[in-house]
Amino acid sequence: xxxxxxxxxxxxxxxxxxxxxxxxxxxxxxxxxxxxxxxxxxxxxxxxxxxxxxxxxxxxxxxxxxxxxxxxxxxxxxxxxxxxxxxxxxxxxxxxxxxxxxxxxxxxxxxxxxxxxxxxxxxxxxxxxxxxxxxxxxxxxxxxxxxxxxxxxxxxxxxxxxxxxxxxxxxxxxxxxxxxxxxxxxxxxxxxxxxxxxxxxxxxxxxxxxxxxxxxxxxxxxxxxxxxxxxxxxxxxxxxxxxxxxxxxxxxxxxxxxxxxxxxxxxxxxxxxxxxxxxxxxxxxxxxxxxxxxxxxxxxxxxxxxxxxxxxxxxxxxxxxxxxx
Amino acid sequence: xxxxxxxxxxxxxxxxxxxxxxxxxxxxxxxxxxxxxxxxxxxxxxxxxxxxxxxxxxxxxxxxxxxxxxxxxxxxxxxxxxxxxxxxxxxxxxxxxxxxxxxxxxxxxxxxxxxxxxxxxxxxxxxxxxxxxxxxxxxxxxxxxxxxxxxxxxxxxxxxxxxxxxxxxxxxxxxxxxxxxxxxxxxxxxxxxxxxxxxxxxxxxxxxxxxxxxxxxxxxxxxxxxxxxxxxxxxxxxxxxxxxxxxxxxxxxxxxxxxxxxxxxxxxxxxxxxxxxxxxxxxxxxxxxxxxxxxxxxxxxxxxxxxxxxxxxxxxxxxxxxxxx
Numbered sequence: 001x002x003x004x005x006x007x008x009x010x011x012x013x014x015x016x017x018x019x020x021x022x023x024x025x026x027x028x029x030x031x032x033x034x035x036x037x038x039x040x041x042x043x044x045x046x047x048x049x050x051x052x053x054x055x056x057x058x059x060x061x062x063x064x065x066x067x068x069x070x071x072x073x074x075x076x077x078x079x080x081x082x083x084x085x086x087x088x089x090x091x092x093x094x095x096x097x098x099x100x101x102x103x104x105x106x107x108x109x110x111x112x113x114x115x116x117x118x119x120x121x122x123x124x125x126x127x128x129x130x131x132x133x134x135x136x137x138x139x140x141x142x143x144x145x146x147x148x149x150x151x152x153x154x155x156x157x158x159x160x161x162x163x164x165x166x167x168x169x170x171x172x173x174x175x176x177x178x179x180x181x182x183x184x185x186x187x188x189x190x191x192x193x194x195x196x197x198x199x200x201x202x203x204x205x206x207x208x209x210x211x212x213x214x215x216x217x218x219x220x221x222x223x224x225x226x227x228x229x230x231x232x233x234x235x236x237x238x239x240x241x242x243x244x245x246x247x248x249x250x251x252x253x254x255x256x257x258x259x260x261x262x263x264x265x266x267x268x269x270x271x272x273x274x275x276x277x278x279x280x281x282x283x284x285x286x287x288x289x290x291x292x293x294x295x296x297x298x299x300x301x302x303x304x305x306x307x308x309x310x311x312x313x314x315x316x317x318x319x320x321x322x323x324x325x
Numbered sequence: 326x327x328x329x330x331x332x333x334x335x336x337x338x339x340x341x342x343x344x345x346x347x348x349x350x351x352x353x354x355x356x357x358x359x360x361x362x363x364x365x366x367x368x369x370x371x372x373x374x375x376x377x378x379x380x381x382x383x384x385x386x387x388x389x390x391x392x393x394x395x396x397x398x399x400x401x402x403x404x405x406x407x408x409x410x411x412x413x414x415x416x417x418x419x420x421x422x423x424x425x426x427x428x429x430x431x432x433x434x435x436x437x438x439x440x441x442x443x444x445x446x447x448x449x450x451x452x453x454x455x456x457x458x459x460x461x462x463x464x465x466x467x468x469x470x471x472x473x474x475x476x477x478x479x480x481x482x483x484x485x486x487x488x489x490x491x492x493x494x495x496x497x498x499x500x501x502x503x504x505x506x507x508x509x510x511x512x513x514x515x516x517x518x519x520x521x522x523x524x525x526x527x528x529x530x531x532x533x534x535x536x537x538x539x540x541x542x543x544x545x546x547x548x549x550x551x552x553x554x555x556x557x558x559x560x561x562x563x564x565x566x567x568x569x570x571x572x573x574x575x576x577x578x579x580x581x582x583x584x585x586x587x588x589x590x591x592x593x594x595x596x597x598x599x600x601x602x603x604x605x606x607x608x609x610x611x612x613x614x615x616x617x618x619x620x621x622x623x624x625x626x627x628x629x630x631x632x633x634x635x636x637x638x639x640x641x642x643x644x645x646x647x648x649x650x
Contacts, residue, residue, distance in 0.1 A: 142523070144498050147532060150487075150540055151494055162475075169476055173469050174576035198467070207472060215475055215540070251499035 010301040013038035013077035020055035022063035027317040031063025032324040045088040074301040076110035110293030115262030117314035127265030130156030144251035155244035157219035179233035242277035260286035335626040338363035338402035345380035347388035352642040356388025357649040370413040399626040401435035435618030440587030442639035452590030455481030469576035479569035482544035504558035567602035585611035
């Protein structure tokens, strides 16, 4: 560390919100701010970049550190692999916020380091999307799924929400069994329940509403699966989601890396019933559940800055982050 | 019938082509033409309407009948229920082709009457989309599914193609079992097979190609499921598709209507293995398989014109249509 305080910025860009942290190379959090959603698939590269820039600007404000002191920005986001998104974010940051070096990291790796300081193990994420990675020596060495709502993301919020909506429509249509998900979905969408068995108005109203939005918005209805008790269809959706995430994790497994396994993303981070199913299958392996990747992207920033993030630094960083949030 | 020959136009507007027939009220086919695809969901209302108008114009040309002699146009199309599509088609026909009364019928009803002259029974369609109807007294009195690629259409070309692509990607990703569908899909998309187990280039290339097009185009890959022999994954997809179509048919069943059952659409009309599964489950019920709805929309036009379409008229019409095609 130099005499003059230098700072790092760590950003966890998620689908519904973006979290920016200003910290020093020892792992003290100096500032924190929350911005809008920054999933480039959902909101577009430009809006995603604007959310990132805004959250960084506000975090720097709370840290009362001039942007010239920032030497590194580490940004974890789902679309990090996309050059167009990276370029758009870089362009907006350079113009409006700061000229520091910007490094992109995968949201899966940020999830991993939100649960552990160890440099080997696995992360399974289920938010709007879903995927798993194997981490060795702090790097993502294998990945499975994360292939997007149409062609992959098995066990994700979209995947669950899609099944919830299809099950409710099959129920209304007489093709599928009755499920407690149906009245919940209709209430959520503000659609009246059918007047009799042949009434197709509710089906038409649901179709009109849902085809009107982008498909990925079906993820909004995933939570309904956690709101019904003892519903056979909901239980089957959760069992299938857990089995899908299990297959995804199995695809990146290596006998030389026993664990830990970090579970994260909006669905796994908050969905106790799905975590119970996955943890139940894990046996003796160390499992951590995290609600977002903020702590992990701070770890990644520290590692990039040359800080050795051992158990003590990790503990201190976690406590310091909790204090500023 | 008046002294002066009057004509009817029957149009079967499908996803990949549109068929127009000019016929007289006795069921003699006078002209026939094939135009472009007219699924409003796939190509938009304007292009769909243009395909319809073009096929009618050409059919009138081959019939050598002035358009002033046409008193009725009956048009079967998937989007017939949509007022915007109907209005667009009417506008284009009125301006450029003819001023005859235009009546819209469901493509499901046209499928039904392509297989039988009887006025009670069922139709199950699986093309790009899928659905089933119960017909009583020549009218569609119950419908199931047909809810579109994202929220319904179970057992359809999209539904099958979607599963084919997901199964191939799960295979490439190590999440799913090996399947003969994978090399077929890669060859179809012009993507090189993986160089080793960790090679993700083929996955990325498949994603790039398929996310680039509209989701409904996944239906293009449904046929692969018929091109592999004894592949466990392909067999399961076909079993699941047959079960889904069976559920859809069951949803419209009534004990007072035993049959017949007409199977149609691009997948059922040409997919022997799927038909075998459905027919196997049908027992003693009369089943007809049809490749499109052209004959049926002619029957609907004749019924609208007051012709009693009995077995003899139906036979004559079918032979006359075969002769002009």
